[in-house]
Amino acid sequence: MIAAEGGTAVVDQLIVLLSVFLIASAVGTLVAKIGRFPYTIALLLAGLVVSIIVAVYDIGIVETLFVEELQLSHDLILLVLLPALLFEGAATTDLERLRRNLVPILTLAVPGLLVSVALLGFVGTYAFNFSLLVSLLFASMVLPTDPVSVLALFEELGAPDRLSVLVEGESLINDGVGVVVFSTLLALLVNGSTPASLLEPAKAAEVAAELVVVSLGGLVVGLVTGYAVYSVMVNLDEQMTEIVLTIVLAYGSFILAEHYLHVSGVIACVVAGLFIGNQGAEYAMSPRTKISVFNTWETAAFLVNTFIFIAIGVGTPIPQLVENWQLIVGGIVFVILARAAIVYPFTMLLNLRKHINIPLSYQHVMVWGGLHASIPIALVLGLQTEAPAGVPTAELKAMVFGIAAFSLVVQGLTMKKLLSRLGIVTRTQTEELYELLVGRARAVDAALDSAERLHASGDIPANVLDDFEAEYGREKEDLNEAISALLRDNPELRHEQLLMGERRVLQEEKSALMDATRSGVIASDVGERLMEEVDLKLDRVRSGESTARRDEEGYTESWRQQAAEFGLDADVRIDDDDREAQSGG
């Protein structure tokens, strides 16, 4: 890439890259014409076609150009391509929404993944006739899920937000965990450890400790590098330099963690991305910078995905797949079963906590939407050179490529049908219009705010501001009218929006109570009691009842009761609160 490699090397690489992008533009044009066929899957199919042509016919130039030059190496995927995808994925994830679903996401991504690796590893010794360590290695390699195609589909079809967050969050985190487990197992294999040694308490504790250190280390590196870049960006308003800084952060956090500190680079990169995409976007970027930074990463991720999916297609070793078809079919079945075996029981356990409540239809989507693509392929390619003798690398490669192709093409393409059969795609025309109106209203508010700020700082003169305000003010009024009319005509939409608003208000209430309890303003038992009430309301809201109409509420807040018991004039209702406060103060 940097050093000179002789004339033809650079030219050849350029020609291959150009051919890939030429195929990609043909596929992109075709997909745009046909309509809703997933772009990534179309790329993969185009790559597979090239691979089949090479396998069946013997076209020298195609083989030389594509198959030899376009080899995805372990390093290329893991060091060059993956950080871009992980960073972009994390940076565009809303931390708040992630936090709200953190318990199910972490449960599935950490203990869930570990249990499924153990299960598939154990089953694999019988099903595939692997040794236990190899079988575990295979499981840790293949089980991390990949969000790319599923998310694109979700967006296109308008799947509910929460489902997207659950799937994307789990994928982001289990990638890191999977890589850590894989590396640990590979080290054991290379050191010639026997499967039995894993069962020794001392050895098991050592392995577990290592897992924890590597994961937490990655977390710390991500936070520290993220914060360092954040503090530079806070004092800077120069979009191009800020783009460069995010590039340095994405790859720097990864390399620093993986190469120098030997902790998890994947986790470091994801954490850094989450940090800069949320905290950073909010406090350290001007709107102009934000637009440029996110556009750049969106484009980069698109180009990387384009390359990766075609390369996976081209790199799929068709003859080896044909040869190992039994292993591959077995692998596909057991991987899906292993995923089902954690998704259903774990969410059942999670649903015991009332406020989590992941519906069964979501669970089906989470099982079937667990695609296995770039991470498994990167890991199995790394294995080809690193694995000690006795590891059946050829079989593993065939299995991983086969499972990846199946999950991307078959699971990916049937996702749409599954979603609509389960009745999950829920957005009505009314809701779409409502979102359109609300979105525009927000934009108008931002425009008005910014015009006022620009005027206050002397950047635009008063009469220009007047023009702006008249123009946007009129639009705002019209929007508000349209929104009111829409809500008036659609009581169920109004109800839904009311519930959503109430949920947020209640969450704020709860968070204020937590702060007050933590800082000692109120005693913890009092805090608990008050929070319990809020939880009660939250629960009602979740089950679709509004708490805003007092007369339908059917219960009295505990402070009213207690005030009455105390002999205060507890007959007071809303309007009387003020008087009470006045006479009391």
Added chain:
Amino acid sequence: MIAAEGGTAVVDQLIVLLSVFLIASAVGTLVAKIGRFPYTIALLLAGLVVSIIVAVYDIGIVETLFVEELQLSHDLILLVLLPALLFEGAATTDLERLRRNLVPILTLAVPGLLVSVALLGFVGTYAFNFSLLVSLLFASMVLPTDPVSVLALFEELGAPDRLSVLVEGESLINDGVGVVVFSTLLALLVNGSTPASLLEPAKAAEVAAELVVVSLGGLVVGLVTGYAVYSVMVNLDEQMTEIVLTIVLAYGSFILAEHYLHVSGVIACVVAGLFIGNQGAEYAMSPRTKISVFNTWETAAFLVNTFIFIAIGVGTPIPQLVENWQLIVGGIVFVILARAAIVYPFTMLLNLRKHINIPLSYQHVMVWGGLHASIPIALVLGLQTEAPAGVPTAELKAMVFGIAAFSLVVQGLTMKKLLSRLGIVTRTQTEELYELLVGRARAVDAALDSAERLHASGDIPANVLDDFEAEYGREKEDLNEAISALLRDNPELRHEQLLMGERRVLQEEKSALMDATRSGVIASDVGERLMEEVDLKLDRVRSGESTARRDEEGYTESWRQQAAEFGLDADVRIDDDDREAQSGG
């Protein structure tokens, strides 16, 4: 880049690239703090510092990492980096303005360059003691001019448009001509032709014919590939695929011309860029696509420039420069003289045609602004391996790097002074007064804010605050009045300020929409649709139209239409033409 190269190679390259970008972000942050110091020159100086450190001290790791890994090869510059810069430069050049100045640009870039090569080649045989062919080779290598830093400076200082077009147009075209001449001369050298053979009519005619064929061939390839991509893009509205198509066009036209058809890749790439950046942007891209495509190329060109300037600095062979200082000083002087010897006489001749009229002050800038950087360095690096025995490659390398460093640092940094001494920077008195007033208004605002803060924190008593407020309040009023009066009297200034304000307001709008989409308040397809509208407005603002007056606007926001279609009985106003369209459809 694509093929596997073993673990450490990829990691090392990544680390070097990251170090380059780390230096770049430090330089970028510093430049942003200091203010008007050219970014590219700062990068070059940073690179030179690394190079000096390596030359003076013997720091093994720095040398290994930087000097060995960061070697700019001929192929890397010419095939990978240059097409991006040329394509971006061409795509952002306005064809209409270029056409209006086509005669002087072509005159200087084609016969002008050829004459100056002949002159410097002839002089060089005496001045540098080179053979005539080597001397001509040197001249053809070093004389093409580079627009990058000069243009950045022009923009920053507000130089007149026409001067920018003249300098940029000439640079874009003479790059192509220079490379063609260089390759022809190098072929003669490799074939062992004698200088005398150049004077034989048959041989001379052959060489001239070759020059014409190669140049026209490049032109045709650029037009054909540009038109091919254009006709795909006309029928497509899919921003990401269109970005991919422009990448394929930039590199594809270059490789097709240079590698397969053996005509000028530089000319092909420039022509393709001009075509797609003008015809393509106007008829084949939606506003949203246009913004994405140009943002992507702007970012790519920025990253490439960042890399190239640091790498030139690091790659400058300090010891060889010191050794050959006499040759370098001679080279610098004769290169400037050779440039002067064509700019003054040719423009004098051109000025005989009345409508051309290039003022003398522009001519000075064109002479002094002829910087020599990436093309000369790419060519001299290629020479290191390709030149036959007897060519003094070490001396040539030292001379080219020395001339490049001098022109970038000394000519680049003194440009500002030259422009203001020649009275070329066109900021009018009105603009200066406006800036003065706005600046003072900001200071007054800051003073008022701080007085209030000091009062609030108890540092100044209320009556002192009153005094302050009265005093500053009066000044503020006067300032506002003065600004209003100034804007009233200068409608074009008002228009300009309006556009600037609008651009920022629209960016805030877009950023608010991005936030709302990310946090799930609105679905991403709805967000896309709303952002598209903002992009449409941004595009209008960029082309100089205001969007603030709705009666001039002539279109309706999509939410109005959709609300009307939905049958909302809100008072949603729709422009008449839209209503017609609606009833029609």
